[in-house]
Amino acid sequence: MSREVAPARRGVGPALAPYTVWAALFIVVPLLFVAYYAFTDNSFAFTLENISRFFTAKSTAEGREQRTYLVIFWRSLRLAVISTVLCLLLGYPLAYIMARSGARRQRVMMILVMIPMWMNFLIRTYAWMTILQDTGILNGFLALLGLGRVHIIGTESAVVIGMVYDYLPYMVLPIYSIMAKMDVKLLEAARDLGCNSFSVLRRVILPLSLPGVLSGVTMVLIPSVSTFYISQKLGNGKFFLIGDAIEGQYTANNLHFAAAMAFILMVALLAVMAVMKELTNRHVRGGSGA
């Protein structure tokens, strides 16, 4: 009881006040502004026009009529999910290899994974553009090997390559940091109890690394679903994503419609995150104590 009223607690108010005010003013209030702009027109009168435009606006592409923004939204989601799955498939083995290497090699690999994250992603994405061009280095290399040229730039594959490239470290690091902390006794115990390497992986390592996987999935999915630079550069502007749509409306000074799309994206992502959080909780409760 006496610990509860320890003198250290007296100073709490002044320490906490600036952040509380800051968080309210610059985190919470701006989100309210998104909702406010989304549901108003240019004279700030209430309207559902912006929201319904997102769901109903139609345009003609490739000779048939389609719902412009729903198509864009679906495409963003699809490409982001593909990229996330590819990041997981590529990144999980790397994280595992890293965690099982010697201390010194682990550090070197950490540095190697982190360097790209700290270099400006715009210029790295631009470099991919020059690699993937029809007359670029990849095609030059393929021609050298006597293989045919491939047309990648301006396709969905190019956009996916860009996303996987930019966000792969965000998948590797959380998984790695969980695996590196894994209690090696658990693996030894599993082996003592008759597991072979594969079942150690499936029954011990995979479940224990699940929080890292979910964290990595979130960290790849969210930026890739909302990107606008990668699609502009590597998709040649042909594959509008929801980020492009928002950025386009912002550039055109259509703030209310931009806000409406941001609002819808936010709500959709909140739903996805809630489901993922629920899944993690269920697994963490059922399995690991880490």
Added chain:
Amino acid sequence: MKTASKIYTALIFLFLFAPIAILLVFSFNEAKSLSVFSGFSLKWYAELFHDSATLESVRNTLLLAVSAMALSTVMGTAASVGIHHLRSRWLRAALNTATDIPMTNPDIITGISLMLMFVFVGRLFGLANSLSFWTMLIAHVTFCLPYVILQVLPRLNQMDPSLPEAAMDLGCTPLRAFLKVTIPEILPGILTGAVMAFTMSLDDFVISYFTAGAGFQTLPIRIYNMTKKTVTPKMYALATIIFFVILALLLISNLTGGDAGEPRKPRRTRRKKVLHAPEVKNDYVFAEINTGR
């Protein structure tokens, strides 16, 4: 298996470093071409150092990053102490949720939301253009704060609460006990948080893009504007310089004894044996995000 994993690792790193290698090589290219190397030259480096707009954007970026780091580190550390000692569960949950928002929201939404507010408030005061260095600073502090808090708060939770109490029993004032006992205990967290805030600010493009004023251009925004047209290899030269600076910093912080960035284990818990190797430095907060709390 051993060879297989070596080949696999090599291929992944080839993928990660191919574009960087291209940047490095073609920054020394004589011609402007980005696919044919026609001869070694340093002329793009010379051009870079005569490009005053780019140099100014580098200065702006550093100024913004240092300011954002200083503000978010001080405010975030104070906030962590406050949250740690908070008795109201409701307020703590509310603050934790608010802290999570900038980390889980896509950057584009954080950027748009701040921009909408700035524009709206600016209009109230009759300003045609309310975006400036200051709006950008507010935005950067806002997205840096959670990284500081997520580094400092766990340290406070790991600290033995009887340490500052002992100091006070021995005659320290609460403030003195805080400065002499608590701060040194949580210093590694503060430093890691500061470094993360600095790098996040340095590298941010999306949020800056929406909150930047016309008069204040940071490097990512300048690069964005340049890549709308064709990029001259002087930007490759700049990327090459950045690469070597980062490489040097990472090597210094990781391979020498300096442990500023190393999250130490709490002293009083038993050290677990880990998979083959001890804690690796610069262990990011990634695992904590969304799952660890």
